[in-house]
Amino acid sequence: DTAVSQTPKYLVTQMGNDKSIKCEQNLGHDTMYWYKQDSKKFLKIMFSYNNKELIINETVPNRFSPKSPDKAHLNLHINSLELGDSAVYFCASSQATVNTGELFFGEGSRLTVL
C-alpha cells in the first residue's frame, strides 16, 4: 500500500486554467506538506499543515490554495495557472514534530502549463 499518494501524476493545461492536485497519507501522521521542485531540482516548501491547521505558508501567490479536510488529506488548488507554475509538486507527511521526524514523499505531480 502506498504511504503517500498524490493524483494526478501528470497534468498538462493551458495558461489561465484552474487545476487541483490531491494528496492522501495512510501513515497516521499529523503534518502534511506541499513542496515545489523546479527544473533545477530545487525543492521549496510551499505549505505545511498540522492536524488540518495551516502552520507554514511560504510566500506563495494566493492563486495557490491548500485545503485539508482531515489530517490524512491535503489538496492543492491552483487558480489562473501561469507558465512559471510548471514544476513537479510533491506532497509529503511527517510525524507531529518537524525537528525529529523524517519526511515521507509522494511520487510527485508534474504540472506543465502551456
Place this chain on the structure above:
Amino acid sequence: SQQGEEDPQALSIQEGENATMNCSYKTSINNLQWYRQNSGRGLVHLILIRSNEREKHSGRLRVTLDTSKKSSSLLITASRAADTASYFCATTGNQFYFGTGTSLTVIP
C-alpha cells in the same frame, strides 16, 4: 535562506568506487537528513544525524556532521549502478529546508 547546498552538483564514478557528497548550510539546526531521489520519483529518506552527533552509519552509508563548519558529508561505499540518483540534504529548524542536490551516476 536556510537551504543547504550540495557539492558537487554532479558526480560520475565507476561501480565499486566510493562516492562522497557534501552539504553546507547557513543557520543552526536540530538535525540534518539525507534523501535520495530516483529519476521521476519522490524523495526517500536515507539517514538522519542529530546536531549533537558527529558521525552515523547505516549499511553502506556514512554521514558526518560538523556543526562548527555548518557542513555534512554523505559517503556511499562500494557503489552500485542502483545508487544512481540525486541526493539531497535537508536541515531542520522549524521546517525542512532542502538543497539543490548532487546528481550521482554510477557506471556499471
